[in-house]
Amino acid sequence: MLKKIAPLFVVLTALLVAEATITFTPYKTAARYIGKGKPVMLEVGAESCVNCKTMNSVLAPIMAKHPNYRIYDIILKPPAVNILSGRPAVSTEEKLNIHAIPAQIVYNGKGQEVYRHTGILSTKELYYIFKKFNF
Numbered sequence: 562m563l564k565k566i567a568p569l570f571v572v573l574t575a576l577l578v579a580e581a582t583i584t585f586t587p588y589k590t591a592a593r594y595i596g597k598g599k600p601v602m603l604e605v606g607a608e609s610c611v612n613c614k615t616m617n618s619v620l621a622p623i624m625a626k627h628p629n630y631r632i633y634d635i636i637l638k639p640p641a642v643n644i645l646s647g648r649p650a651v652s653t654e655e656k657l658n659i660h661a662i663p664a665q666i667v668y669n670g671k672g673q674e675v676y677r678h679t680g681i682l683s684t685k686e687l688y689y690i691f692k693k694f695n696f
Contacts, residue, residue, distance in 0.1 A: 583617045583624065583634045588653045591633035596672025600694045601631040605654075606663040608636055616663040616681050623687060630696045637662065667694050 588603075595601050604620055606613025617634065624632050637654055653659075657666060660679075667676035667690060675694060682690070690696075 583621050585636045586633040588635050588656070591635060594631050594633075595668045596670070598670045599631055600670055600675075600696050601633065601668045602690075602696075603657070603666045603668075604632065604634045604663060605657060605659055605666065606634070606636065610662055612681055613663040616665075619682065619684055619687065623684065627691075627696070630691065665690075669694060 591601070591603060604616060606616065620632065620634070624630065635653060635657075637652070637659070657664075663679070663681065665676070665678045665682060666674060669675045676690060
């Protein structure tokens with residue numbers, strides 16, 4: 562009986578993981594949670610970035626499984642122009658000191674940056690980070 566159920570379980574699990582999607586959060590919204598007593602992770606990327614899409618596919622099932630974790634996916638957009646000065650507004654990548662994407666930034670509950678990584682992290686690496694920083 563178990564041998565008959567196991568393949569079905571694998572297929573259902575794969576479908577659930579495939580359905581997990583990322584909801585993008587504006588930086589201003591995510592920034593409100595930094596320093597509010599719980600750790601926060603920002604995943605910073607762009608819609609046109611292949612590695613960012615790969616990182617999102619790693620994060621999506623984790624975010625679905627742990628909705629209480631404060632993980633925010635921030636999409637970089639071209640900087641707006643400040644209509645009062647006519648100069649470009651400070652971009653999100655400037656605020657966060659981002660030089661390459663995808664980038665992951667972890668803040669502790671006090672709002673201090675405690676971890677920064679550029680590139681793709683595995684599920685195992687992410688769970689290590691979540692454990693280390695008390696998510």
